[in-house]
Amino acid sequence: MSAQREMKEKNPWHTPVTIIITVIGVIAIVALVTVAVVQNRPLPQKYKYGIVLDAGSSHTALYIYEWPAEKDNNTGRVEQKHSCKVDGPGISSYASAPLKAGQSLRECMQKAEKWVPSKRHHETPLYLGATAGMRLLNMVDSVASEDVFQAVKEALQKFPFSYQGARILSGQEEGAFGWVTVNYLDERLKQGLETTGALDLGGASTQISFVSDNYDGSESPNNSVNFRLYGNDYNLYTHSFLCYGKDQAHRLKLAHQTQSGPNAVADPCSHPGYNATKKYSVLYDSPCVSDRKPQGAPATFHHTGTGNLQQCQEVVRNVFNFTDCKYSHCSFNGVFQPILQGGFGAFSAYYFVMDFLNLTDTTVPLEAVKEQLKAYCATPWDQIVQQHPKAKLKYLAEYCFSGTYILSLLTEGYNFTSVTYSDIKFIEKIKGSDAGWTLGYMLNLTNMIPAEAPDFPPLPHAGYVSIVTIIAVLIFILFLFSLRPLWPRCSKQQQIV
Incomplete structure (x- = not known):
């Protein structure tokens, strides 16, 4: 022991x-x-969300954007996460029944409510921007325009988001924010690269926006917009042509063809065999053409097609004014435009029309594009209907005109040549986000949303x-x-x- x-x-x-x-x-x-x-x-990444409703002339679409709560060079990195197309026409079509304008948004808003995390609902800003359709309605009937906005406001305020209002965007804003979208998605702004111009075509208006080394804003200040994004300053030329969207341009074309109040119109911009009866009152109910309605015209006219591209181009040319120009350079209707510079992204109706016609490949020579469009316009109407059984007849009947109008607008209106036409790229989406003004709008607004303190x-x-x-x-x-x-x-x- x-x-x-x-x-x-x-x-x-x-x-x-x-x-x-x-x-x-x-x-x-x-x-x-x-x-x-x-x-x-x-560290867990915090995200913020924003909702933008694009209330266009022909339809409304909802977009949900997401970005990190911390900022990058004072500009939030915004990405589109969800989109929803509202059933029915644009909100301007509900002038006689304003409540339906608000009701039409409900389904897409309910989807947004499910998509955005519930803990972020109260702080998610919700915007509605109306474009050319509401601009036209406001010109004709400002009271009806206010009633539509009031109905939209009441409908949107019922949802748990931070409603920031509904308003009409100016044409200049629409063009400028479209330019921001295209360049942001291509990461040109972040990397300080040469920017891309933006070509937007809607139903009631069309916009062109680009940066030109030869433009400092002095010759036409109303067409100048300044941006500061990612620490860089941009002096942008932008112009919006009200009434020159494809739908209103079609009215302008028909108004020119019916100046004398005829009973019948043979239209080279419609397919051979096409025929329809149309009302003068419906054709001339837009402020773009209402002052041109011929006196003593019959109630209706018979609209038939001949399908001739060359003649269609001549008719389309009449909707433009190429004679008046008080500046060093003009596009059309006396509007200043600097010399085109760089590449361009063409979206919205530009893309949808040219995609339907299989003409989005701009590496194909311009003359070859015209030949392909010529063959399409000359195709009999019955054959066109058979080839596209799911297409709505209203849109199907106008693709020949729309394709011709787009080529005329680009080459004769904006001065693209057979050489510079290849600088255009027809786009629908860029990196998963729709091309259009809404992303640029949301991106700009993130500069006014206080950043959360990072973890x-x-x-x-x-x-x-x-x-x-x-x-x-x-x-x-x-x-x-x-x-x-x-x-x-x-x-x-x-x-x-």
């Missing part, structure tokens, strides 16, 4: 000091590992380094103390020597 007690006393690992040092050492190691893991764990590690960097250093030194000292039982042996060995 005395022998066991003697061995235990001689074993240094059984001393109280050693046990204490071991416990403290284990605690220090655990603390060091814990601090390192907690400090360096991945930081629990400890500041200096504090983290200090704590790790102290624990490391402590562990080292404890390690030295753990070797204490060996110290006498080392000293005795030295004495023997």
Whole structure:
């Protein structure tokens, strides 16, 4: 028994000091590992959301955007996450029944309510921007326009989002934000690259926007917009032509053809064999043509097609005014336009029409494009209907005109040549986001939304380094103390020597 007690006393690992040092050492190691893991764990990314309703002349679409709560060069990195096309026509069509304008938005709004995380509902801004359709309605009947907006407001305020209002965008805003969208999605703004021009074609208006080295805004200040994005300044030329969207341009064309109030119109922009009876009152109920309605015209006229591209081009040319220009350069209708520069993205109706006609490949020579369109327009109407059984007849009847109008607008209106035509790229989406003004609008608005404080590690960097250093030194000292039982042996060995 005395022998066991003697061995235990001689074993240094059984001393109280050693046990204490071991416990403290284990605690220090655990603390060091814990601090390192907690400090360096991945931080959860916060996201914000925004909803924009594009109330166009022919339809309304809802877009949901998402971006990190922290900002990049004071501009949120916005991405489209969801879209919803509202059933029915544009809200301007509900002038006589405003409540239906608000009701039409309900289904898409309910989908948005499910898509955006519920904890973000109250802080998600909701905007409605109306374009040329509501511009025209406001010109004709401002009271009806206000009633439509009131109905829309009441409908949207029933949802748990942060409603920010509904308003009519100016044509200049529509064009400028479309330009921002195209260049943002191509990451040209972030990288400071040469920008791309934007060509937007809707039902009631069309916009052209681009940066030109030869334009400083002095010759036509009303067409100048300045942006600061990602630390860079941009002086943008932009102009919107109201009544020159494809639907209203079609009315302008028919108005020219019915100036004398005929009973029948043989239209080279419609397919051979096409025939329909149309009302003068319906044709001329738009402010774009209402002042041109011929006196003493019959109630209806018989609209037939002949399908001749060359003659169609001549008719389309009449909707433009190329004679008046008080500036150094003009597009049409006496509007200033600097010399075209760089590439262009053409979207909205540009894309949908040219895609239907299989003419989106701009590497194909312009003359070859015209030949293909010529053959399409000359195709009999019955054959066209058979080839596209699912297409709505109203749209199907206008593709010949729309294709001809687009080529005339680009080449004669905006001055693209057979050489520069290849600088145009017809686009629907860029990196999953729809091309259009809504993303640019949302991107611009993120500069006015305060950024949330980002998540930081629990400890500041200096504090983290200090704590790790102290624990490391402590562990080292404890390690030295753990070797204490060996110290006498080392000293005795030295004495023997």
